Amino acid sequence: MSATPPTEDEEPNAPAHHRKVLRLDRHGRTMIAVTVACVCLAAATLVASALEIIGPAHNAGATAGAAVPPYQDSAQPVPARVADLLGRMTLEDKLGQLTQVDRAALTSPQDIAAYRIGSILSGGGSAPADNTPTGWADMYDGFQSAAQATPLGIPIIYGIDAVHGHNNVRGATIFPHNIGLGATRDAGLVRAVGRATAEEVAGTGIDWTFAPCLCVARNDRWGRTYESFGEQAEIPTAMTSIIGGLQGGNLGEPTSILATAKHYVGDGGTTGGRDQGNTEISEAELRAVHLPPFQAAIAQGVGSIMVSFSSWNGQKLHGHRQLLTDMLKGELGFTGIVVSDWAGIDQIDGQRGFTGAEIATAVNAGIDMVMVPTDYRQFLQLLRDEVDAGRIPLERIDDANRRILTKKFELGLFERRFTDRALTSTVGNQAHRDLARDAVRRSQVLLKNQGDVLPLAKAGGKIFVAGKSADDIGLQSGGWTISWQGSAGNITPGTTILQGIRNTVGTGATVTYNREGTGIDSSYRAAIAVVGETPYAEGQGDRTGAMGLDTADLQVLSRLRASGVPVIVVLVSGRPLDIAAQVDGWAALVASWLPGTEGQGVADVLFGDYNPTGKLPVTWMRSASQQPINAGDGKPALFAYGFGLSYPGGPTTPSPSPTRTPTAGPTTGGPTTPPVATTRPVPTTPTTRPPATTAAPTTPTAGAASCTFRYAVSNQWQNGFVAEVRVTAGPAPVNGWTVRFGFPGNQAITNSWNATVTQSGSQVSAVNQGWNASVPAGGSVTFGFQATYSGTNAAPTSATVNGTACAAG
Known part of the structure; x- marks a missing residue:
């Protein structure tokens, strides 16, 4: 996410009587706003003023004394609750759910009710004046109180960039940035980091983080390189384990928060490493290098995906229907929220200031929630105009609302609106600092x-x-x-x-x-x-x-x-x-x-x-x-990808050794995921200088098998796992491939990516997609899948490609 440092103002939990707030109006002039009376009176007044812009709202909710409507009944299944609520919502209610506003841009907290705003966020540095865990919790509860003033009482969902811990909050535990976590090759550790981060975020009331960043950084000139777990897709793909930590075993758990896979897709591959630049690569390379982490994130059940500021071959991602709707929602089957980046829709036409046409392009392309993030009144007016004119179908608005409301229900926001203060003390606690x-x-x-x-x-x-x-x-x-x-x-x-x-x-x-x-x-x-x-x-x-x-x-x-x-x-x-x-x-x-x-x-x-x-x-x-320099490109490296020394005599015992908190995948208490294998050899004895050149991929010698097969479990939990298969061609190219192997245990594949994978008993067949059918001599192709298992999860020991046996890679 991107953010312009916002101006701090007084928070909604401050005393309502004679509260003075110093602000700058849109022209930079100083204004003094005096708020008097209770939240309810202020909300009613502001609702009336807002109707001049967005039209009248009708109370579609239950009347006093009536039976509890299904959407308020937690015993009802989520789809039924969503359908019931959607049927009660006015167009104004629905448009508000698509709107995300930075907390510092709100003229008043009561605008949440007046304009039916569905989400608030804190951009980078957008913090309450009392930047403590309690100050954040008070702020969050004030915003949720304001949201209750609407006829249907739909809660807001609050988003923040908790990208290496709850990093906007003073006193929170700050973990290493992703590039350091990628160096650990430890997906289990990263899941534990996600779990600790979720506890601290939940302890301040917030329910949504714009993390993890799953970019594959291909040029170190890029200023977001440290937000990448690594330059090869295998590491960010494995580190999607953090999603299981953030979201827990169930989104409804008190310590679970919504995770966001970002930035979809290709932001790490821009020409020159230019931030928000143009990724000029083929679809085959986009799929092979940049897409796998997002496929794995979807397999992990990630709740939201953020769109990249960047372009793909000249077209901005925020208006790219092929990638957002056809690929992400269609081919990959993503059912969560697609959220824009900070004012990202404003970049579609290349001119400053968002327009109705940009809004229509973005929403029709597949964006469900728009991070406006400041001029929400104008946004809602333009959005209403586009819907009224038929340029945004009402079906698209309803689809976006279903996705947003589903996550709000799954998070339990209708039942637990306010901060669980028992969790506030977890922020910066010793267990998290030990981790x-x-x-x-x-x-x-x-x-x-x-x-x-x-x-x-x-x-x-x-x-x-x-x-x-x-x-x-x-x-x-x-x-x-x-x-x-x-x-x-x-x-x-x-x-x-x-x-x-x-x-x-x-x-x-x-x-x-x-x-x-x-x-x-x-x-x-x-x-x-x-x-x-x-x-x-x-x-x-x-x-x-x-x-x-x-x-x-x-x-x-x-x-x-x-x-x-x-x-x-x-x-x-x-x-x-x-x-x-x-x-x-x-x-x-x-x-x-x-x-x-x-x-x-x-x-x-x-x-x-x-x-x-x-x-x-x-x-x-x-x-x-x-630059750019990456493994396998033939450029001589100072230190190769995967290089790292250890001290003589083998590992020593850490002192002290903190206990890893059990972390949640689909269930808690599963085994720790083994480290991710590297694709380059690592020296086994210390040297004073690294190899002079990047180690070459393994290729068969004369008389050896014509391919190599590498199978690696990148993520594992009780009864489930994610695996990646890499097949490297021998001296001859391969045009069209079928990989076959057998499971030695009771594994059962549930979904896959980069190949069409079928299973009959213990035998597995993987057939190429159209875009990755050709593998040059010495080149590699990868595909992955999610599966269940019982007992042990032993790896396959042999495989064939087009009927020819492969050597172990």
């Missing part, structure tokens, strides 16, 4: 370790720490933290990397810190430089020129190296940086990504309390001129 610390240490990727300088001993001598990112929660958390673009400084509670280092050594060693690296001499046994990028988010994060360290970082590194002390670089960044010219002078290098509030996890790795296990989810460039 975040575990995620941090699992995300660290050791890229260089000359002379086994790491792990550092905790006792003896002196350690020098330097760099702007060593003692700064804001820098180590990155963008989308408290504010949209993020910022430096003590913006929220947490443990900095420097604090983690000091906690770890205790009194066993002397730790000296100087941000600029001044004061070091040869008496120190090691120097730790914590350097990297400053916070950014979309747009402002694009790097079209150089991609190296800034001047201040280079000066710090120069001072440290001049002392003759071994320099250990901890790189805090949202993407690989151009460091080839400096890395030879460093004794060790750790890619720390953007770890969030629990910097202790970085220290755990530096001092050996945790043996690094992270593997690169992206290819590390030798120079910025190589």
Whole structure:
């Protein structure tokens, strides 16, 4: 999602009597609004004024003393409740459900009732004046109170970008950004992160997160690279496990929130890595690279999908009926809410300011809810005009309402309108911080370790720490933290990397810190430089020129190296940086990504309390001129996709070792998902430099089988799993393929993607789609499926392609 930092105003839970709110009108003039009397009186007054614009509303709800209507009866099935409510709604009610408004844009909270607004959101940094968990809960409850003033009492659904924890809320647990989670290759861990995030979000009343981002970042110049789990579809596909954590086993559970797969589709593949740019690729590449994570998300039951700002071959996604209706809702069978991005419909015609034609194009293309997000009065008027003129069919409006209302009923919003205050204390609790610390240490990727300088001993001598990112929660958390673009400084509670280092050594060693690296001499046994990028988010994060360290970082590194002390670089960044010219002078290098509030996890790795296990989810460039660089493209990498070292002697026991909270897929308490397999070989012994070139895909030698077959379970829970199959052609191309294999257990496939998959007993057949029928010599094709199982979930041991046996890949 994109957001312009909004203006804070007074919240709806503040005293109603003589409340003064300082605002700017549409021309920038200062206005003082004085609100008097109770919510009900204000709502009635504003409803009357709103009717001048959107017409009269009729009370279609139950009258006093009448039987409870079916839509208010929680014992009724959801489809029956939706049908009953839809039949009682006026056109104004229905149009309001399609409307999502930023909280700071509301002239008054009572406009929720007056204009029948269906959803409120907080854009990046759009927070209540009391930015505490309780302040958020009070704000949310005030908005839900206002929504009750409508004749039908339809609750709002509140959305927020909780993209690495509940990151807009001061005091919340901030987890590593997605690129770090992708480095863990641990789908079970990521599901646990989703579960913890859902608890904290629910603890502030909010019921919808615009996460996870399932983009496949193909160019590191893109400012949203850190929002991607990895450059190959296999990692984001596996990490859709987070959806099971966010949504829980049932959306109606108190700690479940609606998840959003974003941004559909291809936003990570724009030319030049330009944010909101143009993805100029074939349909076959779009399907093979960018679509699989969304297919897996739908298989996971994701409740909403957000449309990308970007274009595909020149056509904006927000108006792309082929991709939104024909493919997403038709071919893929998505039944949830399709939501626009921030003012995304305004980009369809390339002119500033949305029009009726843009609204009609977007809604008819398949968008169900429009993130307006500011001028909701004009939007509703134009939407009404388009419906009245027949340019938007009423059937399309009803379809959008069914999708939206279904999720509101499934979430239990009609029964539990207000914040469960028993959950508010979960925000930033110790269990969640322990989980975040575990995620941090699992995300660290050791890229260089000359002379086994790491792990550092905790006792003896002196350690020098330097760099702007060593003692700064804001820098180590990155963008989308408290504010949209993020910022430096003590913006929220947490443990900095420097604090983690000091906690770890205790009194066993002397730790000296100087941000600029001044004061070091040869008496120190090691120097730790914590350097990297400053916070950014979309747009402002694009790097079209150089991609190296800034001047201040280079000066710090120069001072440290001049002392003759071994320099250990901890790189805090949202993407690989151009460091080839400096890395030879460093004794060790750790890619720390953007770890969030629990910097202790970085220290755990530096001092050996945790043996690094992270593997690169992206290819590390030798120079910025190589961008885009990705596995398999033949460009020589500084560090290959999947590369990552460990310490000699095997894994060590973490100390302390937090207990992983059982997480929910379809049921809770299922087995932890095994790490995702990488497609590139990983060194098994430490080296001081990585391989000079990207490792090539496995291809059969003369006399070997003419194909290879790799089967990997990317996500597993009790009685269910998601698997991916990769088949690599041998020396000859394949034109049209059928893959056959047998299950050794009691697995039963329920749905599939990228192939037509059928099953007879234990035997499975997968036949190509039209767009992926041709596989070049040495090339690969992937397909996936969701299945159930009982007993053990053993993997197939052999397969054939077009009747020829394949070697294990």
